[in-house]
Amino acid sequence: MNLVRISWANLRDKPLSSFLSGLLMTLGITIISLLLLLNDKLEDQFTKNAKGVDMVLGAKGSPLQLILSSIYQIDAPTGNIPLAEAQQLTRNPMVKTAIPLAMGDNYQSFRIVGTNHTYLTHYGATVGQGRLFTKSLEVVVGTRVAQVTGLKIGDQFYGSHGMDAGGDVHKDKSYRVVGLLNPSNSVVDGLILTPIASVWAVHEHGEAQTDEAHADQEAAPAPVPESDGPTDRDPTEKSREITSMLIQFRNPLGMMLARGINSNSKLQAALPAIEINRLFSLLGVGVDTLRYLALAIMVISGISVFVSLYNSLKERKYEMALMLSMGATRTQLFGMLLLEGLALSLIGFLLGVVLSRIGLALFSAGIAQEFHYSLTGFRLLPQEWLLLVAAVGIGLLAAALPAIGVYRMNISQTLAEE
Template identity: 25%
Template sequence: MNAIIRLAWQSLANRKTTALLTLLTIAISVTLLLGVEKIRTQAKSSFANTISGTDLIVGARSGQVNLLLYSVFRIGNATNNIDWASYQELSQHRSVNWTIPISLGDSHRGFRVIGTNHSYFEHYRYGQGQALKFNQGRPFENLFETVLGSEVAKKLGYQINDEIIIAHGLSDKAFNRHDNLPFTVVGILAPTGTPVDRSVHTSLAAIEAIHVGWESGARLGPTPEAEALNQIDFEPKQITAFFVGLKSRIQAFALQRQINTYNEEPLSAIMPGIALHELWGMMSLAEQALLVISGFVVIAGLLGMLTSILTSLNERRREMAILRAMGARPGHIFFLLISEATVLTTLGLVIGTGLLYLCLYIGQPILQNQFGLFIEINPLSTHEWYLLGLVQLAGFIVGVIPAIRAYQHSLSDGMTIKV
């Protein structure tokens, strides 16, 4: 058997150009197959780990996926705001343990600004119940202080005590910046692999303060300076949404129904886990389409190998006949062709897996910065090994077809072929 494998290797070496092209096709197809599978599973895991330990998310009346996207993932905008009086009433409900109010709408150089309070740093959880930690500094205490997510600080090069300017709305242009009210960086959070890393955190009072004189949505005339605003005790008029932690999860459905039928204003309360499940249900068609496409690419690569081996058979009939004349049995010829296909497939799997990890190493920061998707570089999962096993089996089956044809060639046919 070892002699046959060595012979198969030498045969491939003699046809190295064709073999290398075939090998490259298989390797790229395997990289695509594993890449789609890894991104699919890691994206689902990354989304699921974005928020943990929150029983309900409350916002203005809208679909639960939309509410989840803008409150947790900072994607899109709310249909409306929540009155501060409504928030205070619901936060004091007997079944509520803690709440985290958030106010969205402003930005800083492409990053979303979140107005909140100290409950955010105390109760917000991600992953498997992990709390937010500070790499440097502390939570905000004064009016014009801010805490940055790790990605904001890293990408923009901010350090403690640097000053930043917040812009009104999501487009950071000169005409809509609150440039007379700079914020001082007092804290930088540790990386979480979630949208927290790409957020700028300020107090709810600061959000109210910087919008004095902007009630119409634009700056009309001069606005108060920081010294004057620091003398005012600001209280929010509205917030965008709030997270709720309950004393007992058994009470979640009852409180959700009560919030959804709240008389003072139209509100929606969603359970993050159910909303995430609905989100993935909406994306399942695209997910399956990616898997099918990558599967067809693998099939195309294997068919290319089959074509290559079949095409070379006529050129190699004299070679097969000489092997037969030297004592090789038809079974040896059969296993020679299968060995060539198996060697090509195995090398394609190895190179394709190596290419995958190279692409992950290069693409990991790009995916995190551009799409907020954190892909862990970890060993292949059981399912991914199963996919590789299927590709290896398919390569073996593909090799059987030319092997049968070579097996059927007679010795005299091979010795009399015209070249």
């Protein structure tokens, strides 16, 4: 007796009931799987991009906004800060490196960020074609920027004011592409990087410094020798501004600097670890609610399977009595009903996993256009294997409850009633 074939035939015999049970299971699996995928991808991106950044120094305002704008490039900056004051604060012996950032323009919604070579080294970004910038108004572009805009070595373009496309175009100063970066799976993939002197030149309409070494002196990683700071050679250097600094400490005790900076200076020190944990805790309320909703849907799906098989058992009592009289065992019939519940669970799981990947791809396409992040991925997460076990357990339990009735069936009475 082929129990698998018979079980499948029984499911096909009740298409509407089977479809409803499978749909509920699929819906529950899809929601939970999608939440797991989003949580995994977002945590990966947030952790990877914040790695090695212990503190962000910027203008007063929302510390979370400062973190999002400076590390993840997904929010507007809180303002500009004096370069000289930022350098003075980062000369503390506990500071290992301080990477300066200057922002304010974009090209086709991709941010133009003024910085130095240390920023590229920090994120492990390497040049695939061309070279790194060495002079003002030279740029290197990330992988996603090149893919979307079509920029290539030697191209020239104008930046637009602001962080979004549609701002006023700075037509008096053009950037020139000198390098294309390899994929790094980091925030760098969606950025256009240039010396800080380029940002000053575009916004001040003055003469830019002509090499990156000088630009790095203007905003060098801390600790900075006294000779690397502003000098009397250019009186405007003392009034130069940047957007923020990404700071790495030599040891965990450096965290104590944040309180002093916030209390005794006009600048703000934000700690990524604290702000991101706070963000995830806020998002976690909504995520947990959706997860509980999905679990409730899966339980309802199990109840639907139970009702479907219970009604099916009542309708097929005569058929099963005949099978028993022809030599089938009660255990075989019990197994046949379990297979029906198992089939509905597996179908629901497979469809749920597929739909969750489709949902992730659609979500990724949306945020890629807005924030230039990619969250696609098709591998099964370890938590999804547990989800499979839970789905199969619900399906088998829902099928086992009505299937127990097979052992209480009176063959002669059932046949006589028909």
